[in-house]
Amino acid sequence: MNIFRFAGDMTHLISILVLLLKIYATKSCSGISLKTQELYAIVFVARYLDLFTDFISVYNTVMKLVFIGCSLAIVWCMRLHRVVRRTYNKDVDTFRHYFLVLGCFLLALFVHEKFTFQEVLWAFSIYLEAVAILPQLVLLQRSGNVDNLTVQYVFFLGAYRAFYILNWIYRYLTEPHFGRWIASVAGLVQTALYADFFYYYFISWKNNAKLQLPA
């Protein structure tokens, strides 16, 4: 494992911890898209079915369990927690995420490494992860006034994607048979979705001002 991959995993973990902290500390999930969180829960469950069949390392296994556990906990909080669920911005979180699920599943049926149950689900999870942030970005843009922890959450998620791209470049240059084209192309698409957010993030950082997304 190279330093970029590790940095990517850590920023991914931090993003999830920031989100859990926000929900726990403020008892509020305002500004957070339940649609995006549900998509991530589907992504993790679909991808990490290999927990039952393949063992890579203790690190991988623990991280997979943490990701599945945290994503399910977040969805549970937003849907069922007595206090937290009342703070959910249902009216602005209207992205029709089922279309994303359907589209990604159809794509995975046709574009995959191997036509097996697990490989198709793996490709599906890669495609779905690439677009899962969309409802969150739409919600950020619509609600205008975004709290700091939500901004940090999206920032760390974006940083995770950026580090993974560096990781793939590094692996491509150093490993003779590294060719993970499905993951790399989907990863590039996913990172591109953050470009706009990052642009405004850095402007607000430079001006030492609160992040404002244009309507």
Place this chain on the structure above:
Amino acid sequence: EPETEAHDEL
């Protein structure tokens, strides 16, 4: 046909 590598990333 080459065997699919195990997915070693998260």
